Amino acid sequence: MAVHKAITDAGELGLCAIELAGGVVVGCYEIDGELAYTEWLGGTAVIKTDAHGVLRAYYNGKPIE
Structure with missing residues (x-):
């Protein structure tokens, strides 16, 4: 996927x-x-580490699958 900006x-x-x-x-x-x-x-999109130490991407506050 592509976004204008990733944090x-x-x-x-x-x-x-x-x-x-x-x-x-x-x-x-x-x-x-x-x-x-x-x-x-x-x-x-926001990319952050979840509670299990795995990098996840979020868009509009929801995880991207």
């Missing part, structure tokens, strides 16, 4: 792609254009 513990990323596997963030990186086969959510 992480390390700081903020501009236009970026977030790679998920089973609801777990496995990659997050800035992009400079559209990626094929990528769902565009727009807006801002």
